[in-house]
Amino acid sequence: MERITTLMTSQATVYDLGQALDRLNTTQAQLSSGKRITQPSDDPYGTMLAMQLNGQLSSLTSYNSNVNDGTAFTQATDSSLMDMNNVVQRVRELVVQAANGTNNQSNLDADAQEVDQLTEAIKQSANATYDGQYIFSGTANVMPYQSATGDVYQGNSGAGAAITRQIGPGATNSVQINTDISQLLGSGQTSPGVGDGKLLDVLRQVSADMTSGNSNALGTDLNNLDSNISVLQGLQSTVGATEDRLQLASSRIQDLQLSTTQNLSNDQDVDMGQAAINFSTEEAAYTAALQASAKIVQSSLLNFLQ
Amino acid sequence: MTISTFMGLETSLRGLEAMQEAIDTTGHNIANANTPGYSRQVVDLTESPALTIPANSNVDGAGVQLGTGVDATTIERIRNTFLDGQYRAQNSAENNAQTQSTILNQIQTGLSEPSSNGLSASLSQFWGAWSDLVNDPTNPGARQTVINDGQTLAQTFNTIDQQLTTIQTQVGQQYSQLLGPSGQVQSDANQIANLNQAISSAQAAGQNPNDLLDQRDQLIDDLSSLANVSVSTQTNGMVNIVFGDQNPATPLVQGTTVNMPQPQDLTSAAGGQIGALLGLYDQATGTGSIQTSYRDSLDKVATEVMNNVNSAYNPTNDPTVPSFFIDDPTSTPAASIAVNPLVTSANLRTSTTANPGATDIATAIANLAGGQADQDYGTFVAQVGSDAQSAQNNQQTAQSLLNAIQNQRESVSGVSLDEEMTNLISYQRAYQASSRMMTTIDSMLDTLINHTGTVGL
Numbered sequence: 127m128e129r130i131t132t133l134m135t136s137q138a139t140v141y142d143l144g145q146a147l148d149r150l151n152t153t154q155a156q157l158s159s160g161k162r163i164t165q166p167s168d169d170p171y172g173t174m175l176a177m178q179l180n181g182q183l184s185s186l187t188s189y190n191s192n193v194n195d196g197t198a199f200t201q202a203t204d205s206s207l208m209d210m211n212n213v214v215q216r217v218r219e220l221v222v223q224a225a226n227g228t229n230n231q232s233n234l235d236a237d238a239q240e241v242d243q244l245t246e247a248i249k250q251s252a253n254a255t256y257d258g259q260y261i262f263s264g265t266a267n268v269m270p271y272q273s274a275t276g277d278v279y280q281g282n283s284g285a286g287a288a289i290t291r292q293i294g295p296g297a298t299n300s301v302q303i304n305t306d307i308s309q310l311l312g313s314g315q316t317s318p319g320v321g322d323g324k325l326l327d328v329l330r331q332v333s334a335d336m337t338s339g340n341s342n343a344l345g346t347d348l349n350n351l352d353s354n355i356s357v358l359q360g361l362q363s364t365v366g367a368t369e370d371r372l373q374l375a376s377s378r379i380q381d382l383q384l385s386t387t388q389n390l391s392n393d394q395d396v397d398m399g400q401a402a403i404n405f406s407t408e409e410a411a412y413t414a415a416l417q418a419s420a421k422i423v424q425s426s427l428l429n430f431l432q
Numbered sequence: 433m434t435i436s437t438f439m440g441l442e443t444s445l446r447g448l449e450a451m452q453e454a455i456d457t458t459g460h461n462i463a464n465a466n467t468p469g470y471s472r473q474v475v476d477l478t479e480s481p482a483l484t485i486p487a488n489s490n491v492d493g494a495g496v497q498l499g500t501g502v503d504a505t506t507i508e509r510i511r512n513t514f515l516d517g518q519y520r521a522q523n524s525a526e527n528n529a530q531t532q533s534t535i536l537n538q539i540q541t542g543l544s545e546p547s548s549n550g551l552s553a554s555l556s557q558f559w560g561a562w563s564d565l566v567n568d569p570t571n572p573g574a575r576q577t578v579i580n581d582g583q584t585l586a587q588t589f590n591t592i593d594q595q596l597t598t599i600q601t602q603v604g605q606q607y608s609q610l611l612g613p614s615g616q617v618q619s620d621a622n623q624i625a626n627l628n629q630a631i632s633s634a635q636a637a638g639q640n641p642n643d644l645l646d647q648r649d650q651l652i653d654d655l656s657s658l659a660n661v662s663v664s665t666q667t668n669g670m671v672n673i674v675f676g677d678q679n680p681a682t683p684l685v686q687g688t689t690v691n692m693p694q695p696q697d698l699t700s701a702a703g704g705q706i707g708a709l710l711g712l713y714d715q716a717t718g719t720g721s722i723q724t725s726y727r728d729s730l731d732k733v734a735t736e737v738m739n740n741v742n743s744a745y746n747p748t749n750d751p752t753v754p755s756f757f758i759d760d761p762t763s764t765p766a767a768s769i770a771v772n773p774l775v776t777s778a779n780l781r782t783s784t785t786a787n788p789g790a791t792d793i794a795t796a797i798a799n800l801a802g803g804q805a806d807q808d809y810g811t812f813v814a815q816v817g818s819d820a821q822s823a824q825n826n827q828q829t830a831q832s833l834l835n836a837i838q839n840q841r842e843s844v845s846g847v848s849l850d851e852e853m854t855n856l857i858s859y860q861r862a863y864q865a866s867s868r869m870m871t872t873i874d875s876m877l878d879t880l881i882n883h884t885g886t887v888g889l
Contacts, residue, residue: 131846132465134839141835166540166817167824174814176546178802184556185801188563195567257568265787267570286785292563292795295802300795394546427850431857 132426139419146412153405156396163394172393179390186383189293193376196291196303200369202256203305207362209251210310213244214358217329218351224336225344238336245329249277252307262307265289270307277314277326279307293375301372305365310357325354434489435498437880440873446501447866450477453504454859461847469650471509471845473642478503509642515841516649517663520656522834524704527657529827531708535599536820539726542595545813552809554588555737557581559801566791566798569782578780578794582756582771589734593766596727603722604715610658610706611693617675620655621690624648628670629688635669655684660703676702725819727766729812734759734766736805744796748784 156162166173220237223229229237249271252262263270264287268280281287289304312324318334321327328350335343454475464470482497489495544550561581565574611617627648634641652673655661659676666672666687675684678697684690700711700720713720738757745756756775760768783790 129843129846129848129851131842131848132850133846134842137838137842138835163546165537165820166543166545166813167537167820168817170814170817170821173546173817174810177550177552177810177813178806180546180552181556181802181806184560188560188798188801192563192567259568259570259789263789265783265785265789265791267787267789282787286787286790289789289791290795292566292798295799427853431853 135422139422143412143415143419146408146415150405150408150412153401153408157398157401157405160396160398161394162396176390176394179386179393182386183383183390185295186379186386189299190376190379190383192291193293193372193379196293196301197369197372197376199256199261199289199291199303200365200372202254203261203303204362204365204369206251206254206261207305207358207365210248211355211358211362213247213251214325214351214355217241217244217332218348218355220336221332221344221348221351225341225348227341231339234336234339238333241329241333241336245326245333248311248325248329252311261304264304264306271311277312277330279311279313281308283308291372293372293379299375301368301375303368303372305361307361310354310361323350325358328354435483435485437877439483439498439500440876441870443499443501444866444870444873446480446503447869448863450475450502450504451859451863451866453507455856455863457507458852458856458859462849462852465847465849465852469646469653470847471511471642471646471649472847473507473509475507476505478505506640507642508640509645510845511645511649512841512844515837515844516652519834519837519841520653520661520663522830522837523653523656524660524707526827526830526834527705528703528708529823529830531705532712533820533823533827535603535708535712536816536823538599539596539722540813540816540820542592542599543813543816551585551588551592551733552806552813554581554585555806555809556801558585559798562794563798563801565782566794569791569794570788572777575777575780575782579771579775579777585737586757586769586771589730589737589766589769593727593730593734593764596722596730597767600713600720600722603709603713603720607706607709607715610709611695611698617655617658617684618690618692620651621673621675621685621692624651624655624671624673624685625688625690627651628685632668632670656704658704659698659706676704676706678702721819725815726812727764729808729815730766731764733805733809733812734769736808738765738769740800740803740805741797744800745781745793747793747796753781754779 155164163169163172163176220241224234224237252270254261259267260269260281263281264283266280266282266287270279270281271277272280283306287304287306288302290300290302293299293301308324310324311326312322314326315321315330319331321330328347332344332347332351335347454477457473457475461472480500480503483500485496485498487493487495545552547553558578558581561574561578565571565578568574609615627644631641631644631648634644648671652661652663652671655673655675662674662680664672664674670687671685672683672687673685674680675693676698678684678691678693682691684693695716698706698710700707700714702710711721713722738759741757742755746753754772754774756772757769758772759765759770782794783792785792
């Protein structure tokens with residue numbers, strides 16, 4: 127039989143009580159912080175995962191705000207294009223009436239004046255801003271149609287003019303949110319009768335033809351106007367499609383945020399029920415150990431010698 | 433030949449003396465019940481040489497050997513040197529793991545991961561600031577935020593590197609303290625050399641210097657916490673001690689001489705606290721895992737952040753554009769990374785073109801989120817974490833092995849008060865009985881001397 131000595135008992139008691147208290151302490155720290163991982167050594171892989179998931183959540187937050195910003199931008203674009211469409215439809219009514227040849231010249235002059243006003247209204251819509259940025263100037267961020275420069279488009283076009291929003295990782299998730307308005311409005315007329323055939327040019331021609339009472343030319347203008355209206359509708363449907371894409375991205379991002387948050391919670395949060403059970407088990411064990419040690423260490427042969 | 437009249441008195445006296453010695457030893461044991469390193473002592477009792485009574489000199493004529501009582505030959509300490517060796521090996525391992533665990537804990541606490549204020553959070557925040565800038569490239573607030581978050585990120589790198597440097601310095605200081613002229617190694621070695629002298633003199637005089645041996649064993653135990661020790665006992669009772677992985681030809685303690693190890697003598701293979709310290713940082717060579725595993729990894733992450741951001745910030749390598757991040761080439765990247773003071777909210781580039789609404793640069797930098805730098809930092813943290821975890825596990829394993837061996841050692845050498853009390857009772861009773869024996873002989877002699885030859889008086 128192994129010889130048991132006083133010091134052995136007390137050393138073992140101290141060590142075991144220390145271990146029990148340590149376990150209790152760990153569980154208590156988990157319960158009070160709610161975290162299973164409080165430092166990397168608790169679970170090195172879990173820590174790396176938590177950091178990755180936190181990074182993903184942060185990216186998702188960025189994508190979400192990009193989507194929100196992009197949606198607001200495209201909505202502003204959409205409503206400007208809608209305004210233009212209303213205006214153009216009004217011009218078309220006037221042109222149809224004028225082309226009938228039933229209006230007298232004074233009526234035509236009044237119509238021409240209205241068309242001029244409506245042209246200004248279209249330019250005003252094209253000068254719309256969102257959050258201080260001109261939405262139709264490409265990336266140049268200037269007022270696209272200024273009174274000083276007539277009908278000449280001041281923004282930029284082409285590859286460098288795209289304003290994009292990143293709605294997910296990678297190049298495929300980069301969405302262009304701005305619309306090149308110069309492909310609809312063009313740069314007006316350089317001199318009477320000489321223009322690019324785009325909307326502003328056609329409107330100027332309509333006004334001129336009304337003033338001159340040339341109903342035949344107005345018929346041609348109506349055709350030109352219609353082809354520009356279809357360009358406008360094309361732009362509107364593109365913007366609508368972009369809005370839809372952003373909408374879809376938004377709900378996808380929200381789903382991802384939810385699942386990533388859940389993954390993160392599974393990874394780093396403590397299972398409260400399990401921890402509570404562990405805590406009471408460990409507490410009971412610790413209390414029992416304390417009671418037992420208090421009794422055992424107290425007594426020796428000395429208690430019973432006379 | 434007849435038996436001496438007073439022989440019984442001598443026998444009783446021997447009994448009294450032996451029991452007194454045993455009781456005194458019991459007292460010594462009880463007094464030292466809690467002395468660290470104490471081994472219980474027992475008195476070796478043997479029969480004293482018998483008195484030979486030849487044939488025909490006795491009443492019945494046959495020869496006898498008449499017992500003459502007891503001799504207390506030696507006082508022995510009860511100790512198992514095999515367990516001492518095991519204890520010291522395990523003590524080295526436990527202290528090695530303990531030291532590693534403590535320092536790695538400091539390192540991982542300094543990283544404060546996973547949390548919302550570690551480097552990974554700073555990185556996310558920095559990428560997020562660029563992403564916000566894409567949405568509003570001309571907003572001065574968004575532009576300033578990018579610069580501020582860049583500065584926060586750079587400072588977080590600087591702080592972590594600073595902490596690692598501080599820990600390295602502390603490790604170096606601990607090592608120098610332990611091996612310094614007034615350090616524990618020198619002091620233990622000197623005491624052992626002195627004890628070697630005293631023990632060898634005592635043994636030459638035929639004594640058993642139990643308490644000196646205990647003290648020397650205790651000092652060797654103490655040394656074993658600092659590094660592995662290999663003990664060889666000489667015939668004169670002295671011990672030679674090879675410390676750590678020093679050259680066995682010049683042991684730390686060689687009889688009464690002390691050979692302090694030179695800096696190049698010890699490496700991380702020394703074991704114990706010193707081996708752990710040298711493994712983490714070796715001042716002499718400037719190597720160690722803090723440098724090669726942690727600071728170099730952190731530098732790698734800092735370099736990746738700096739290079740990736742700078743090349744995205746200036747994709748055309750335009751020499752007139754100031755870099756976004758700069759570092760001090762005479763220092764390390766993590767220690768010196770900073771946002772270039774030439775970059776301001778006004779001249780911050782969001783695009784390679786002059787168009788104020790263009791954001792190709794900002795988009796490219798925002799897209800670095802979750803890239804190489806974040807991944808390598810994650811790997812670095814996982815590395816620190818698993819190193820700390822394995823040190824903790826090693827420490828726990830070594831601790832329980834150490835406890836087991838210590839228990840065995842205690843079981844052999846420790847003082848049991850119950851046992852000592854029992855011994856005390858039996859020795860006391862024997863002492864009382866010897867006294868009674870003496871009284872009995874005294875009264876026999878009284879009868880013989882005072883009452884013989886008085887018939888009829």
